[in-house]
Amino acid sequence: MSSKQGGKAKPLKQPxxxxxxxxxxxxxxxxxxxxxxxxxxxxxxxxxxxGAFGGAGLKKSGKK
Structure with missing residues (x-):
């Protein structure tokens, strides 16, 4: 009953x-x-x- 099937299988080596x-x-x-x-x-x-580009960004004038 001592077989090597449990656990992870080793990956095959690639050439x-x-x-x-x-x-x-x-x-x-x-x-x-x-x-x-x-x-x-x-x-x-x-x-x-x-940080942010340009600092303050868009400014609103407050006038309509």
């Missing part, structure tokens, strides 16, 4: 992915994407620090 050979155009595109993502991250960090 390692082969390294791809990139040419100059592919490498340039990858580098460009990384730079864009980095710039977006910085902009998000700045936006989160400032």
């Amino acid at each position: 390692k992915a082969e390294k791809k050979d990139y040419d100059e155009d592919d490498l340039a595109n990858i580098q460009k994407k990384k730079e864009e993502e980095k710039a977006l991250k910085e902009l998000r960090a700045k936006a989160s620090q400032k």
